[in-house]
Amino acid sequence: MLHDLRYVRNFLALNYTYNFLFMKNVLISIGGDCNSNISNHNLDFEQIIAVDSGIKHIFNLSLEPSILVGDMDSISKEDYQKVIETNINIERYQENKNHTDFELGLNKIENPHDKNIFIIGGEGGDIDHMLSVFFIISNKEFYQNITWLYGKQSILFKNDFSLEVDTNINFSLIPLTDLKSLYIKGAKWELENENIETGNSLTLRNQTKEEFIRIYCEEGRFAFIY
Secondary structure, three states: OHHHHHHHHHHHHHHHHHHHHHOEEEEEEOOOEOOOOHHHHOOOOOEEEEEHHHHHHHHHOOOOOOEEEEOOOOOOHHHHHHHHHOOOEEEEOOOOOOOOHHHHHHOOOOOHHHEEEEEEOOEOOOHHHHHHHHHHHHOOOOHHHEEEEEOOEEEEEEOEEEEEOOOOOEEEEEEOOOEEEEEEEOEOOOEEEEEEOOOOOOOOOEEEOOOEEEEEOOEOOEEEEO
16 A cells, blocks of 8 residues: 555656656746746746836846737836847737736747746735736636746645645645645645635645645645745
């Protein structure tokens, strides 16, 4: 039985690693503060999408964006001039529109279902902007491919995943919808076949107890923050 459990764990870990390593990476940089450690991940990006004033984070990382998207209401004159001088592709929109600049940026991803998508920026600022980013991500069909690097934390949007982690790492699971038959394994407080309603605080502030954590539900979507 123990052998079978280890086999399943190894299979799931390898599957997660395979998807991460062999899918192309996309970076989207949005406005607001940015204190993420994206540079420590040593990632190569097939596409780099700057959203309005998020261009400054791209320049600070010494990267070159594939495209600048947005209504340009928050980008600095200096950064916009640099974009012009370096011939970066610009897709400018009217300020009065039906989608946020961030959503327009997400829509520019080529074949998003086949990509690892990393978001940086969006820290601080108005709470409505932060929440809009959170829920725009969770409502995309390819939400499970998105990781938001928010300060020193990572936010994964999932309904089924496995992750190799250090022990004694604090994490929270935020239900984005009602969750049917939620399982949490490898944590201090484990759950099995638990139904969790949206807004329920039961899954806040847990802690990893093993080097492999497994979380899934039969129906629903959640954000995993660690």
